[in-house]
Amino acid sequence: MIEQEHLIELKHIRKEYDGVTVLDDINLYIRKKEFVTLLGPSGCGKTTTLRIIGGFETPTEGELYFEGREISALPPYKRRVNTVFQKYALFPHLNVFDNIAFGLKLKKMPRQEINQRVGQMLELVNLKGYEKRKVDALSGGQQQRVAIARSLVNEPEVLLLDEPLGALDLKLRKEMQLELKNMQQRLGITFLYVTHDQEEALTMSDTIVVMREGHILQIGDPKHIYDEPANAFVADFIGESNILRGTMVRDELVSFAGRGFPCVDFGFGNDTPVDVVIRPEDIMVVGEDIGQLVGTIQSVLFKGVHYEMMIDCGTFTFKVHSTTMQPQGSRVGLSIVPFNIHIMRPMDASPTEEA
Amino acid sequence: MPILVLIVQSFNAGKSRAKWEGFSFRWYGALFQSVSIMDALKVTLSVALLATVISTILGTLAAIGIYSMKKRPQSVMMTMTNLPNTMPDIVTGISLMLLFIFTRINRGYLTMLMAHITFDTPYVILSVMPKLKQMNKHTYEAALDLGATPTYALLHVLIPECRQGIVTGALLAFTLSLDDFTVSYFTTSPLVQNLSTLIYSAARRGIEPTLNALSALMFVTLLVLLLIVNHRTEERN
Numbered sequence: 001m002i003e004q005e006h007l008i009e010l011k012h013i014r015k016e017y018d019g020v021t022v023l024d025d026i027n028l029y030i031r032k033k034e035f036v037t038l039l040g041p042s043g044c045g046k047t048t049t050l051r052i053i054g055g056f057e058t059p060t061e062g063e064l065y066f067e068g069r070e071i072s073a074l075p076p077y078k079r080r081v082n083t084v085f086q087k088y089a090l091f092p093h094l095n096v097f098d099n100i101a102f103g104l105k106l107k108k109m110p111r112q113e114i115n116q117r118v119g120q121m122l123e124l125v126n127l128k129g130y131e132k133r134k135v136d137a138l139s140g141g142q143q144q145r146v147a148i149a150r151s152l153v154n155e156p157e158v159l160l161l162d163e164p165l166g167a168l169d170l171k172l173r174k175e176m177q178l179e180l181k182n183m184q185q186r187l188g189i190t191f192l193y194v195t196h197d198q199e200e201a202l203t204m205s206d207t208i209v210v211m212r213e214g215h216i217l218q219i220g221d222p223k224h225i226y227d228e229p230a231n232a233f234v235a236d237f238i239g240e241s242n243i244l245r246g247t248m249v250r251d252e253l254v255s256f257a258g259r260g261f262p263c264v265d266f267g268f269g270n271d272t273p274v275d276v277v278i279r280p281e282d283i284m285v286v287g288e289d290i291g292q293l294v295g296t297i298q299s300v301l302f303k304g305v306h307y308e309m310m311i312d313c314g315t316f317t318f319k320v321h322s323t324t325m326q327p328q329g330s331r332v333g334l335s336i337v338p339f340n341i342h343i344m345r346p347m348d349a350s351p352t353e354e355a
Numbered sequence: 356m357p358i359l360v361l362i363v364q365s366f367n368a369g370k371s372r373a374k375w376e377g378f379s380f381r382w383y384g385a386l387f388q389s390v391s392i393m394d395a396l397k398v399t400l401s402v403a404l405l406a407t408v409i410s411t412i413l414g415t416l417a418a419i420g421i422y423s424m425k426k427r428p429q430s431v432m433m434t435m436t437n438l439p440n441t442m443p444d445i446v447t448g449i450s451l452m453l454l455f456i457f458t459r460i461n462r463g464y465l466t467m468l469m470a471h472i473t474f475d476t477p478y479v480i481l482s483v484m485p486k487l488k489q490m491n492k493h494t495y496e497a498a499l500d501l502g503a504t505p506t507y508a509l510l511h512v513l514i515p516e517c518r519q520g521i522v523t524g525a526l527l528a529f530t531l532s533l534d535d536f537t538v539s540y541f542t543t544s545p546l547v548q549n550l551s552t553l554i555y556s557a558a559r560r561g562i563e564p565t566l567n568a569l570s571a572l573m574f575v576t577l578l579v580l581l582l583i584v585n586h587r588t589e590e591r592n
Contacts, residue, residue, distance in 0.1 A: 056496050076499040083500045089493035093515045103501035154501065 006065070007032045007190055008053060008158060013062035015048055015214075022048050024214045026062070030158070030192060035184055037193045037201040040211035041237070046194045047086075049211075050160050053192065054083045066157075081158040082151035087167055088143050090135045096122075096146055097131040103154040121149040124183065141172045152183075158190045165200070177203055198238050202226065210234050231347050235277040242283075242318050245346070246276040254343055257293060257316045261336065265343040275344045280308070280321040282340035291333015293318075300328050358574055365567035382568040389565060391553065398464065399549040402539075403532035406471035411525040413472070414479025419513060421480070422487040433484075436477045447474055448541035455542065463544045470542040471535065475528035482524030486517035523587045530580040533573070 006029040015023035023045045030036050038046035051057040052064060055076030064072040071079060082103075090099050100121055104114045122128050125145035130138070135146060144164060151159055164180075165173045181204045184191045195201055201208050202222045210217045210225065218230040229235035232243045246256030251266035256276045268274060288294055295313035306321045311334060318334065326332055365383070369376030386392055421432045439447060451470045455462055494516065498508035514521070536551035543552065550573060554566055 054496075054500060056499075076496070077502045077504055081500075083497070085491070085493040085497055087491055087493075089491040089497040091494065091497070091512055091516070093518070102498070102503075106502040106507070150501065 005031050007034075007067060008192075009065040010049070010052075011063045011065070013049070013052060013059045013064065015045070015052065015057065016060040022214050023052075023059070026214075026216060028209060028216065028219070030190060033188050033190055035181070035191045035193065035204060035206045036209065037195060037205040037207070038209050038211060039195060039198060039201040039237070041196055043213070044211040045214040046196075046211050047162055050083075050162055050192065050194050053158070054081060054160050055079050080156055081160055082154050082156040083160040083162065084147050084151050084164045086162045086164075088147040090143060090146055090150070092134075092136050094135070095131065096127065096133050096135060096138070099135055099146055100150045100153050102150060107154075117153055118149075121153045124152070125149045140168055141176065144168065144176065148180075148183075152187070152189070156189065158192060159184075161191060161193045163195055164193075165195075173200075180204065202238070208238075210237065212237075229277060229342065229344070231344050232275040232277060233347060235342065235344070240280050240319060240321075242278045242280065242316075244276045244278075244316055246274050246343075248272045248274050248343065252338075254341060257313055259292065261292065261341055262338045263341040263343060264338050265341075268343065268345070273346060275346045277342040277344065278318075278336060278340060280319045281306070282336060283318055283320045284335045284337075285309070285311075285320060285322050285324070285326060286333040286335045288331050288333045291335050293334040294331060295334060297326050297328050297330050297332060300325060361567055362571045362574070365564070365571040367564065367567075370564055382564040383572075386565045386568045386572075391548075392550070392565065392569060395548050395550045395553040398467075398547060399533060399551075402464070402468050402471055402549060403529050405468055406475050406532045407525050407529040410472045410475035410528050411479050411521060414476045414524055414528075415483050415514065415517070415521050417476065418480045418483035418487060418517075419509070422484065436480050439474055439477050440481075444474075444535070444537035445541075448538040451538065452541040461544070462542060464547045467539050467543040467547065467549070470538050471532045474535070474538060475531055478527045478531060479521070479524035482527060483517050483520040486520035487513075490516050519587070523584060526580060526584045526587070530577060530584065533580070534577055 008030040010026050010028045013023055013026040014021065026045075026049060028049075038049055040046050048057060052059050052072070055071075055074060055078075059072055062072075063070050066079070066081075091102065094102070097118055100118045101114050104117060109117075118131075119128075122130065125148060127142060127145055127149070130142070135143060138146065144167075147164070161180075165176050168176060177200060180191075193201075193204065202225075205222055207219065208222055208225050209219050210230075212233055218225060218234050220228075225234065226238055229238060229241075232241075235241045236243055244256045246254050248265075248268040248271070249255050249260060250270050251268075252263055253260050254263045254265070254274065254276060255261070293313045295311040295318065298310040298312050298317065301308040302325075303321075306323050307325045309320045309322065309326065311318045311320055311332065313334065320334070366378050366380070367375055368379035368381055421429055421436075424432065448470075451466075451473065452462070455466050460466055495508055495513055498512040499505065503511065534551075536555065539549055540552050540555065543549070545556075548556070550569065554570065557563065557566055
């Protein structure tokens, strides 16, 4: 049965705080050994979802299953999941060894075995020789490793991580992303990861769950989410996009920016308003005479790997990524292959800006 | 300056305040001979110790409770905690006295102890609270997450985390209890006297040199205690 594969399952979860709904009808399952990321802007309910699974919040409605058993009323200390908290939440009055050994001591494990397991963990997170250090004296990256070791040493079925790399600088964050992914694969533990950083989500995850305002917008693997975003919000949130209002003239023909384009989508009906999403790297800059659209280059920014150009075509200004640069002010042609034009139904509400 | 005079006088060998008759510990000796003073000392110390222990436990638990409240009730509770500190002692004393009369509790040792616990507890809450606020707000949850029951997390994580604040609060409570006259005066009976009420009633009969010695000792003790509390608060910042 497929059900057995589902380690954790959320069914119709709803959460209300003081009359305000922060999660609405969340349905989600997590398979064993999967790396699942909850992705969304702040206030989308991703942390609340994690806290419900960790046992720190009880859902207002709905059921939470762990290996097929309903556990939404089970207190956190009876769940076989462990959490790595935002800003670590280490115990400052204990040293590194005692922080990591905290969970094992509670299980009344023999001293010998505790020493051995903590030793292994310290080796895993590259902190050998730090046993007696005070946690306050460690750097951010080291504290992060202690927090991960403190959770992993209990051999949880699922590790919940709440923006664990948020407080680290960019370089360290990239290193830790790879290390975490490695650890997850080596140990074969299920990870549920919360972040607002789309790049982090794309790099590490097997499955990404995009959330907004208490709803799940899309679930899929990183490539699917990037290439086939379910709506304009997902497209905008995952990577950069040009989002235009357009009209589906008929199957495989869409009209936007003042002309028709052949595309590969069908089944929307004739003359239907749609959202059109085009990735900046999918627009080709060609000669003025052969482009589908003609525009003037407004600005050019060097971004390292590519140039980012803003090209004004009269009705719309396109963001274009290209490895070759055209001088500012010059007239160029733009061309888009049908496969790279993504058509989606307009969202009932336009994405609201988060402060 | 008056206190300095008092301390100097306490070493005066003679009985007169106007004349210096040489250095002596005579009055200090007499002090420890006096039954009434020794009894009062016992009352003062035992009330201070008991009030400290009880108010420290109450205050710490109250602080943790208030800390985990939602914003609105939390600010209401904190205002109520601050209120006694801004009120003159005499108001606290008289209202407690009225409460005891109203509830027909005979005033004596027990009522004085209750009164001391009442004015000590807010100070403990105010010393523990900042420690809790400094803590990462997920620390308690982290303990639960790792398998600790709420009681274990309270005893092995929360309380050790704010130990410094608890000790400071206890010292403060002890000092305030030793120091108090007004509240004790209104909440005890003439039969149970602590040092300060004893000095007060004795002074009305005329100042004895032993009282100089007693006051000098109390002053020095309180000074030392206050210095310790201040030192701890500064170290924390």
